[in-house]
Structures are given as C-alpha cells and as structure tokens.
Amino acid sequence: MKPGRFRHFAAIDWSGAAGERHHGIAVALCSAGGDAPELVRPGHRWSRPEVLDWLLTELPDSSIVGFDMGISLAHADAGGFFPGWAESPATARELWALVDRVCAADTHLSASSLVDHPEAARHFRRHGGREGDLFGGGRGRFRVTERVQEAMGCRPYSNFNLVGAAQVGKSSLTGMRLLHRLEQRLPVWPIDPLPETGSVVCEIYTTIAARAAGRRTGASKIRDYADLGAALIALGSEPVAGTGAITDHAADALITAAWLRQAAHDPALWSPYGLTPEIAQTEGWTFGAA
Incomplete structure (x- = not known):
C-alpha cells in the first residue's frame, strides 16, 4: 500500500x-x-x-x-448461494447479474422479485412468518467475513434474513443491482x-x-x-x-x-486472514473485518 x-x-x-x-x-x-x-x-x-x-x-x-x-451472500457454508436451484450462480458477479435480471421490472433498483421468486424464496426469511425451507433455521447462513465480525464482538445479521430493523438483507440485494450496473x-x-x-x-x-x-x-x-x-x-x-x-x-x-x-x-x-481467492470471488469481504 x-x-x-x-x-x-x-x-x-x-x-x-x-x-x-x-x-x-x-x-x-x-x-x-x-x-x-x-x-x-x-x-x-x-x-x-x-x-x-x-x-x-x-x-x-x-x-x-x-x-x-x-x-454477496453466504456460499462457503453450503457450497453455493442457492443450493438445489439449477440457476444458482458460481460467483458474486454472476449473483449480481442474476439479481438484476430477475428484478428487471422492479423500479428504483428494488429487489422484491428475487425474494418472491419461487426458487430463491426458499432461502430467505421474509415478513409475515414466511421462512423458506432452505433458510437454515436459527439466525440463518453467514459468510466467512460475518463470522470474523462476530469474533470481533460485532453482531452481524445473515443477508438471507429480511426481517427486523437491523436486517441488511434487503439493502444488500438492492446494492447488488447497483454493483452490477x-x-x-x-x-x-x-x-x-x-x-x-x-x-x-x-x-x-x-x-x-x-x-x-x-x-x-x-x-x-x-x-x-x-x-x-x-x-x-x-x-x-x-x-x-x-x-x-x-x-x-x-x-x-x-x-x-x-x-x-x-x-x-x-x-x-x-489481506485479512480467511480471505482466500475463492472467498474473494464468491462471498467477498467486509473491509475492516480482521
């Protein structure tokens, strides 16, 4: 540097x-x-x-x-973003492209069409007590960087969780549309x-x-x-x-x-510990998590 x-x-x-x-x-x-x-x-x-x-x-x-x-979303824990879905992308950039494509009709870079998609919805916790059968239970799935945040004393939320004032799932999905563009x-x-x-x-x-x-x-x-x-x-x-x-x-x-x-x-x-080339391409990282 x-x-x-x-x-x-x-x-x-x-x-x-x-x-x-x-x-x-x-x-x-x-x-x-x-x-x-x-x-x-x-x-x-x-x-x-x-x-x-x-x-x-x-x-x-x-x-x-x-x-x-x-x-990005958790990938390393289950070997994929959306295990069981044939269209599950391989990389973060492909994930951004998927979100933008599925949500093409959503105005203002919103992302409601993805969380309502019959395959993707299986992985999210949504309002109204709707929890997909592949959400994973508990607090949901976490990326490697979010586990590092926990070890630092922070309280991260799963990006698959779309419920609660502190959730960041919705902002992450809309942000992926911006990153793609x-x-x-x-x-x-x-x-x-x-x-x-x-x-x-x-x-x-x-x-x-x-x-x-x-x-x-x-x-x-x-x-x-x-x-x-x-x-x-x-x-x-x-x-x-x-x-x-x-x-x-x-x-x-x-x-x-x-x-x-x-x-x-x-x-x-x-160069934080845990940031492998594969994690960089799939899950990304939070700057400062080390």
Missing part, C-alpha cells in the same frame, strides 16, 4: 426500503488530512439510481467508497483486486467504524451532534459543526468516512 494511495474517503449508508427516495441513504465524503467529513447534498433525499450516477460521474479521483451493505467501471474489492491507482468500492460495516471511535457494539448508533463530535475527534478528525439531533444514517456515514481515512492505509486490512 503506497503512502497517500487514497485522497478521498466516502461512506454510503444504504437502504433496501421500497419506494423511490429514502431517508435511510446518506453519503459522506472527506479528504486526506483532518478536516471534518461532510455530507454530500445535505438535506437531499437520495434515490438509489442517483447514488449510482454520483459514483460514475462525480466521485473524486483516488477515492475509497465504503457501502454499508453485504456485497457499475459494469466494472469502478473495481469492487475484493472481487476485483485492489488497483495500484484510482478509486475502489468496498463493503463496510458501520459498527466497526463506531467501535473504532469508542462506541460499544450495542450502543453504536449516534443521533446527536455532541456524540458525533466526540466520535470524530477519537478518529483524528475535526468535529462536524452543528447542535442538536442528527439522523443515525447521516452520523453513520460521517463517522465511517473518517474511519476509512485512517483504516484505508493499513495494509493488514487488505
């Missing part, structure tokens, strides 16, 4: 909710140094296609972009190797950033400027100006952008 490899650090709190525009999407950006991170288009209610367009047309050069979503114009680590120059997209888990800022796993969410300022200072950043309440989505993005500014230059985080 070259010193100064990245010059800009972006974090995106993502959403899998229905509809066109989402309170749950926040985009934060900071540059090298110690200046406070800033929200991109503060007050704007983003759509998912707008985020895709921003990545392709406005992202500063030499950026690392962290998405708070799962970039990047069409390799931006590399996605570790599915793509880290390039020597230019920008790269990766998966992040905002709890990892919050823990690095001194927050406890069970109290990682921040909803006021005072706590946000303390967290940013702990990450070597100037605090964001403001008082009173702030949404936890905005706070997550701001803190994670500041954390990326520190963490992105740590060579060990780009």
Whole structure:
C-alpha cells in the first residue's frame, strides 16, 4: 500500500426500503488530512439510481467508497448461494447479474422479485412468518467475513434474513443491482483486486467504524451532534459543526468516512486472514473485518 494511495474517503449508508427516495441513504465524503467529513447534498433525499450516477460521474479521483451493505451472500457454508436451484450462480458477479435480471421490472433498483421468486424464496426469511425451507433455521447462513465480525464482538445479521430493523438483507440485494450496473467501471474489492491507482468500492460495516471511535457494539448508533463530535475527534478528525439531533444514517456515514481515512492505509486490512481467492470471488469481504 503506497503512502497517500487514497485522497478521498466516502461512506454510503444504504437502504433496501421500497419506494423511490429514502431517508435511510446518506453519503459522506472527506479528504486526506483532518478536516471534518461532510455530507454530500445535505438535506437531499437520495434515490438509489442517483447514488449510482454520483459514483460514475462525480466521485473524486483516488477515492475509497465504503457501502454499508453485504456485497454477496453466504456460499462457503453450503457450497453455493442457492443450493438445489439449477440457476444458482458460481460467483458474486454472476449473483449480481442474476439479481438484476430477475428484478428487471422492479423500479428504483428494488429487489422484491428475487425474494418472491419461487426458487430463491426458499432461502430467505421474509415478513409475515414466511421462512423458506432452505433458510437454515436459527439466525440463518453467514459468510466467512460475518463470522470474523462476530469474533470481533460485532453482531452481524445473515443477508438471507429480511426481517427486523437491523436486517441488511434487503439493502444488500438492492446494492447488488447497483454493483452490477457499475459494469466494472469502478473495481469492487475484493472481487476485483485492489488497483495500484484510482478509486475502489468496498463493503463496510458501520459498527466497526463506531467501535473504532469508542462506541460499544450495542450502543453504536449516534443521533446527536455532541456524540458525533466526540466520535470524530477519537478518529483524528475535526468535529462536524452543528447542535442538536442528527439522523443515525447521516452520523453513520460521517463517522465511517473518517474511519476509512485512517483504516484505508493499513495494509493488514487488505489481506485479512480467511480471505482466500475463492472467498474473494464468491462471498467477498467486509473491509475492516480482521
């Protein structure tokens, strides 16, 4: 890892909710140094296609972009994403293509058609007590990187679980549609190797950033400027100006952008134990899980 490899650090709190525009999407950006991170288009209610367009047309050069979503599904535990389904893809990129193809008629990069697909639905836990016969029971199936997160003291959720306020399954599926539409114009680590120059997209888990800022796993969410300022200072950043309440989505993005500014230059985080070539191509990884 070259010193100064990245010059800009972006974090995106993502959403899998229905509809066109989402309170749950926040985009934060900071540059090298110690200046406070800033929200991109503060007050704007983003759509998912707008985020895709921003990545392709406005992202500063030499950026690392962290998405708070799962970039793939569990594969190693069962030898496939959807065991028993003839169309189960072999790689993460093929998974993204499948999700986008099945959901082609779903507007706003949503992904309801996949979870309602008669074969895919067998693997998901859905609202209304609908649990597919291949969901696996309990907390569901986990990727290798999510088991590493557990060992770190985090509380990850299975991407096959679509129920509950803390689930990330829906946002992961909608995110896969976005990743497919990047069409390799931006590399996605570790599915793509880290390039020597230019920008790269990766998966992040905002709890990892919050823990690095001194927050406890069970109290990682921040909803006021005072706590946000303390967290940013702990990450070597100037605090964001403001008082009173702030949404936890905005706070997550701001803190994670500041954390990326520190963490992105740590060579060990780009070569975590357990990240084999096969895992990189199928399950991907969460940057910072080590």
